[in-house]
Amino acid sequence: MNSSLFFNLTTFAYFASMVLYIAYVATRSKPVAQIARVTAAAGFLTNTIAIGLRWYESYQLLGVDGRAPLTNLYESVVFFAWSIILIYLLIDLKYKQPSVGAFVVPFAFAGMIWAQYSLSDAIDPLVPALQSNWLTYHVITCFLGYAAFAVACGVSIMYLIKIGKEEKHADESPIGGILGVFPSTRVLDDINYKAIMIGFPLLTLGIVTGAAWANYAWGTYWSWDPKETWSLIVWFLYAAFLHARITRGWVGRRAAWLSIIGFAATIFCYLGVNLVLSGLHSYGGA
């Protein structure tokens, strides 16, 4: 038994769950929704086992230098998928709106399939700068925050689809068809807000633990490097979201857009900074 088997199972489960959720939206069949939910939960379980096994394997491979599996791109992506499903299942427990799954589980599946097909899953020992407990806390809090933002983004997309249709057919009787299984726009807006309320303190904690780590390793808690700055940009965006809610008028459609932009910035902070901006900066190294 090794972790990659379980990671494969996880990818498959998230795929199946995604397809089932979409089938639920298309068919409105309650049993399908139930199976989709169970499949997602099963995927979460194998994801957990896979991460645990990988942790164990790192000790087998590296002896005393084993470490929590949260240190490279591959490990962070599979942890991101795990976090998304965790936050999704918690929100599902509260709101019981399976159609949301069709817009959230795909994020987790996309992460898993990308990790499995194009990222190296080698367990390498850590360079000294990465040997820090702060790094573990930093990764956990950041990715739980990102996951909450992913859920908020999925729900916001649903909101925009639904409100668009509703306004076009304002005169007709209640919306049927696919949109009929979507939660009401009020509930979607509420889930968006709640998810960001969960994500914001987690992101705050993630930035703080990252600063603490930098301070221990290099003696500077903040140096305005592109990664740090982008995390701050994301933080500013969601702070704007939360305050915009207090004043009237920034609920609903504008809140949904802000949430989607916020998540796009989150993804850029996570991936874009390394993949795009490092290229821009390559001239600085020579």
Next chain:
Amino acid sequence: MTRTQRNPIDRIWDFFCSLKLTIITLLLLAVTSIIGTVLQQNAKPEEYIREYGQSNYELFTALQFTDMYHSVWFVGILGLFSVNLICCSIKNFPRAWKFITTPALIAGEGTLNNSANRAEFSSKEGVQQLGQRLAAALEKAFAKPTLSEENGTLHLFAQKGIYSRFGAYMTHLSILIIMLGAIMGTVWGYKAYVNIAEGTSTTQIWPNGATQPLDLGFEVRCDDFRVTYYEGSQRPRDYKSDLVVIDNGQEVIRKTIEVNDPLTYKGLTFYQSSYGPAGNAGFRMRVTVRESGEVLNIKATQGQHIPLPGGYAFAVSDYAPSYDRFGPAAQMHVDTPDGKHGSPFIVLQQFPQFDEKREGAFSFALMGYEEPAMYTGLSVAKDPGVWVVWLGCFLMVFGSCGAFFFSHRRVWICLDEANGKTRVRLAASAHRNQPAFATAFDEMKKTLAQTIENKS
């Protein structure tokens, strides 16, 4: 009806208090921050000119884009943001504070009749007696109530989570505290570095960008420096330095530092940052003069030119502890009597005969070598504001959780006499997360209803 013209001071005040300004500044900070992530910061002018051209470079410096996070305009936005935060808090805090100083012990008719969470009961039991029993029940189900009487009407008031009203203020205050800490660090702190060779000590450090060293006022000695590698690879596992701090001739601290585990003394923190050789490696060479068969044993240090018979000379230019799989190796060359540099060649410690095959007046064998002493590179930071920043961070996490996940919940019970019976009116409110509170309220309502019934 004309709106009275408000005086300019009030309007300025309103501008700085407005939440619209908050949102605009937050978005402005988010958008402008992008510039410094795309354009490299604090690079040399030549690099900007090479990449973007002279005229663009001049534009960048005019707009202070090359160090934008310390530019007048960016700091200005941060300043505006702080003023907004302070004004807004001054304006709203008294209202929140009132919840503590003057709790609404008595519910108004509006609350009792219109609140989303309310109920009404009636009982034959007397006002006072029932009031006491309800107070006990409420204490158990929710929180200890305060009782007050007014014109024969008994009022019970209980509340929970009042601190959550202050979560936002704590978050806002924490932002100002973090900014204060950052300013303290900028004004009173500095970054520096120092290299200490193994076995030596220093009393000076070099502040970044400075040409003069700075006196520490104490002495730091490095007893040993070690790099370890992961087995079978060139990946460094640990860099460690054994440091000793000597103050007034007394050894005060002895600590092995490594990356992620610095040493702090008198407000200065020493971080393991780099390392390198602090001298030259030494080699024991056996040189055989090919013509005569004479054997010379010579000690050479790296880079040193050593004369050989007949006007020749040799030098060891480089070495590797492990050259491919062949073990220790030295790279060297021989200079001819007329001073010409010969082409470099390699000798291997594990294969002393190897060099005999090479053409030339001499053959060499590496008998042994000594690694040079290492120096440890330390970065040194003084930041008296860092604790202020951590305090701010703690308050921020604490405050935003308080603001988001808790709410100020209040319950009122009003008992009065009507038509020979006791009328019990119940109302409750939460300042956020109403759905969850509605569920809790239903539970409470049941409990209180039972309490009323059990005696009447």
